[in-house]
Amino acid sequence: MKGLPEERASELAQYIIQNNATVRQAAAKFGISKSTVHKDVTDRLRLTNRRLYEEVKTVLEENKAERHIRGGMATKAKYLQSGHNESENRKF
Numbered sequence: 701m702k703g704l705p706e707e708r709a710s711e712l713a714q715y716i717i718q719n720n721a722t723v724r725q726a727a728a729k730f731g732i733s734k735s736t737v738h739k740d741v742t743d744r745l746r747l748t749n750r751r752l753y754e755e756v757k758t759v760l761e762e763n764k765a766e767r768h769i770r771g772g773m774a775t776k777a778k779y780l781q782s783g784h785n786e787s788e789n790r791k792f
Contacts, residue, residue: 705740705744706744706748708730708732708740709740709741709744709745709748709749710745710748710749710752711730712726712730712737712740712741713740713741713745713749713752713753713755713756714752715729715730716741716756716759716760717752717755717756717759720759720762720763721759722763723737723738723741723760723763726741741753741756741760742757742760
């Protein structure tokens with residue numbers, strides 16, 4: 701994604717808000733690094749479009765609060781897919 705960083709920041713923020721996307725999802729969609737997405741929607745956007753910054757900040761905070769749940773679900777799915785039976789390996 702080329703262009704002015706300020707324009708890119710606005711496009712990223714709009715994508716994150718509309719899709720309730722994570723930084724990782726936005727990075728994959730736009731073909732840039734997670735660090736670039738985070739810098740754009742926090743630092744650059746705060747200086748150029750405060751209203752949009754506040755909206756995207758709300759989505760990012762919600763994602764941050766939920767990430768431990770998504771991680772647990774991903775781990776559970778991984779073990780279910782591999783046929784791993786966790787009760788067999790549980791030690792008391």
